[in-house]
Amino acid sequence: MTQDPLVIPGVNLWAIAPEMVMVAGAMGILVLGAGFKKSHPLILMAGALATLLGAAIAAILALGQGSGFAFDGTIAMDGFAGFLKLVIIASAAVSVLAGYDYIQRERAAAPEYLGLLMLATTGMMLMAAAADLITVFLALETFSLALYVMAAFRRQRLDSQEGAFKYFLSGSFASAFFLYGVALTYGGTGTTRLEGIATSLSEGLKPGTEVLVFSGLALLLVGLAFKVAAVPFHMWTPDVYQGAPAPVTGFMAAGSKVAGFAVLLRALYTGFHELVTDWQPILIALALITMIFGSVVAVAQTNVKRMLAYSSIAHSGFLLIGVIAANQRGLSGALFYLGSYSFVIVGSFAVIYAVGRAGESRVELNDYRGLWNRQPFMAVALAVMLVSLAGVPPTAGFWAKLEVFLAAVEAGQVPLVVAALLSSVVAVFFYLRVIVLMFLQEEEWTKEVPDTGATSGLAAAVGLAVVAVLGVYPTPLLDFARQASLVLFR
Amino acid sequence: MTLESYFPILLFAVLVTIFGVLSLVFSRLLGPDNPNPAKLAPYECGITPVEGSVAERLPVRFYVIAMLFIIFDVETVFLYPWAVVFRRLGIAGAIEMAVFVALLFGAYVYVWRRGGFDWEEIETGERAAGEVTHV
Amino acid sequence: MMPVTWVLLLSAFLFSVGVYGVLARRNAVLILMSIEVMLTAVNINLVAFNAMLKDVEMMGQIFALFIITIAAAEIGVGLAIVILIYRNRTTVTVDEVSLMKW
Numbered sequence: 001m002t003q004d005p006l007v008i009p010g011v012n013l014w015a016i017a018p019e020m021v022m023v024a025g026a027m028g029i030l031v032l033g034a035g036f037k038k039s040h041p042l043i044l045m046a047g048a049l050a051t052l053l054g055a056a057i058a059a060i061l062a063l064g065q066g067s068g069f070a071f072d073g074t075i076a077m078d079g080f081a082g083f084l085k086l087v088i089i090a091s092a093a094v095s096v097l098a099g100y101d102y103i104q105r106e107r108a109a110a111p112e113y114l115g116l117l118m119l120a121t122t123g124m125m126l127m128a129a130a131a132d133l134i135t136v137f138l139a140l141e142t143f144s145l146a147l148y149v150m151a152a153f154r155r156q157r158l159d160s161q162e163g164a165f166k167y168f169l170s171g172s173f174a175s176a177f178f179l180y181g182v183a184l185t186y187g188g189t190g191t192t193r194l195e196g197i198a199t200s201l202s203e204g205l206k207p208g209t210e211v212l213v214f215s216g217l218a219l220l221l222v223g224l225a226f227k228v229a230a231v232p233f234h235m236w237t238p239d240v241y242q243g244a245p246a247p248v249t250g251f252m253a254a255g256s257k258v259a260g261f262a263v264l265l266r267a268l269y270t271g272f273h274e275l276v277t278d279w280q281p282i283l284i285a286l287a288l289i290t291m292i293f294g295s296v297v298a299v300a301q302t303n304v305k306r307m308l309a310y311s312s313i314a315h316s317g318f319l320l321i322g323v324i325a326a327n328q329r330g331l332s333g334a335l336f337y338l339g340s341y342s343f344v345i346v347g348s349f350a351v352i353y354a355v356g357r358a359g360e361s362r363v364e365l366n367d368y369r370g371l372w373n374r375q376p377f378m379a380v381a382l383a384v385m386l387v388s389l390a391g392v393p394p395t396a397g398f399w400a401k402l403e404v405f406l407a408a409v410e411a412g413q414v415p416l417v418v419a420a421l422l423s424s425v426v427a428v429f430f431y432l433r434v435i436v437l438m439f440l441q442e443e444e445w446t447k448e449v450p451d452t453g454a455t456s457g458l459a460a461a462v463g464l465a466v467v468a469v470l471g472v473y474p475t476p477l478l479d480f481a482r483q484a485s486l487v488l489f490r
Numbered sequence: 491m492t493l494e495s496y497f498p499i500l501l502f503a504v505l506v507t508i509f510g511v512l513s514l515v516f517s518r519l520l521g522p523d524n525p526n527p528a529k530l531a532p533y534e535c536g537i538t539p540v541e542g543s544v545a546e547r548l549p550v551r552f553y554v555i556a557m558l559f560i561i562f563d564v565e566t567v568f569l570y571p572w573a574v575v576f577r578r579l580g581i582a583g584a585i586e587m588a589v590f591v592a593l594l595f596g597a598y599v600y601v602w603r604r605g606g607f608d609w610e611e612i613e614t615g616e617r618a619a620g621e622v623t624h625v
Numbered sequence: 626m627m628p629v630t631w632v633l634l635l636s637a638f639l640f641s642v643g644v645y646g647v648l649a650r651r652n653a654v655l656i657l658m659s660i661e662v663m664l665t666a667v668n669i670n671l672v673a674f675n676a677m678l679k680d681v682e683m684m685g686q687i688f689a690l691f692i693i694t695i696a697a698a699e700i701g702v703g704l705a706i707v708i709l710i711y712r713n714r715t716t717v718t719v720d721e722v723s724l725m726k727w
Contacts (some may be wrong), residue, residue: 176660176663182688183667558701567693571690
């Protein structure tokens, strides 16, 4: 029984070269580091950083290979994917730096920490490149499963377990909705490729299948809104942020937002672009309640990690404005926003780690009283990053918001932008409160020597430097984002 | 599709039945037969059977082993479609599957070296496998 | 041949059973099982659509295979977390896992 050989379609290893490097590194660290030699965490960290560097180089080289699809249209290779992959790699690297101190202080398992972090990074990178809903699902689960475990990393602590538990339950619940959406979309359009969906939507649907596509799209949006923590799918966010170790939280906040918005942008701008008038109103409603709810509830928080969790919910709302704009400026603005936000949030959580003490204590607002006297560098770094989160010029966060809002104005969404500006004003209040506490208040308790290592300081410094440089000179990253956004508009 | 093409399945079913019957018969004929209370207990391996409700809690380590088994077991599902067409896939298909199996093997080595398969807890420093949770 | 609508109805029913289970059950292990039921519903859907569309690429069936494996991995992680909680609190009732609110 001989048959013709099957043609294995379009293998282009450049498209997944960064991911391949990451998986090899992660497996190496897990198998060798945990199994055979009890390696010093410093060696493991060097290995992780080297792998991330290798992946970054591979991603940059892949950018030079032109754009297109690989593996029969399941994986995209373009500037959009390259830009977001580099952002994810960078925030993972900063998180590795902060995590090294954490591993030392808490005597946490270094190979698992680094290995899971790298596998999560791989999944997020794949999200940025996924051009098929199957690939999206695989990538989504790859990074989610790793993050569920990382959220439970302080496994003796009740709040860490509880955060992980809630994250897992709501996460897999949302995944199931996402999958049902994929199944319905497949039934309606006959394919799971985003390009194929776009073609079949523009050719017009067969009568009777519209309902499948529309309900499929709605369920897809539920799943993705959960990942980016948009209200009303945000319930897990504060608990997970509070429960997870601070360096993990930073990475989670940056990475899952980048990955979620990557798929949201690619799916809505290419696959479902035909239905723009249908998904826009849904997203407008989501964006409105997300921004307002996040900003208002953050004011009531006394725990800094929870406060940043609600702040990250609010930022999801602002990012959604870029998606809603549905023009090229919205896309490039959202990309720039994701880039700057990732650095800021990873850097902020490095500071939160450094201010805290063993067992993730001292994360209440009151613990930041008089920080300037104890840890002046950390106080300055956090202040600058909070100012950037608030979107005050001249910081990276200001340019990001400006781009996104201008894109929405171009698209005629003026009321939405007004609401966004108002909730930004509310948000300024709680960012400023922390800064006032750090610089203007006297500390109430006795001085003690901080027990933080050097690498979390380095992580904070990277975040600070990026915010400052992008604030004064955002042009290079903006240009990169504009170029990256071109591929989805052909 | 004629009925003849189902002949291998029939053959397979007959062989399986013969093998099963023969095993039972020969173990009955050849095995020494000296029953005692311990051997007649439901679990020959020595676990005391649960009295009363069967909804008794089991030690957590059963779950750990079961979870590990399920994960590795289910991954083999990818081998079936591959096996159906592997001749037609040629060398590229073999390489792809080799990569997949190598990754699985890496995971296996990790679990093994971290003590995931240890029934008794050997290392005292870190509890890897679990503890009895009778309440 | 059976109309595909029936299969879709079965799948929708199963999915709803799963959703109800996740929302109404209080035992963490039963919630995990409900999530599995939801994923099974998705698999039925995919395979039914694959047959309906006469898809030569077999996308639906391939996707179902991926869902089966990922679901196994997911349930592994989920059970591990549940066991972790059980060790510390000797309960897996979700109502009692609520240190943090708002």
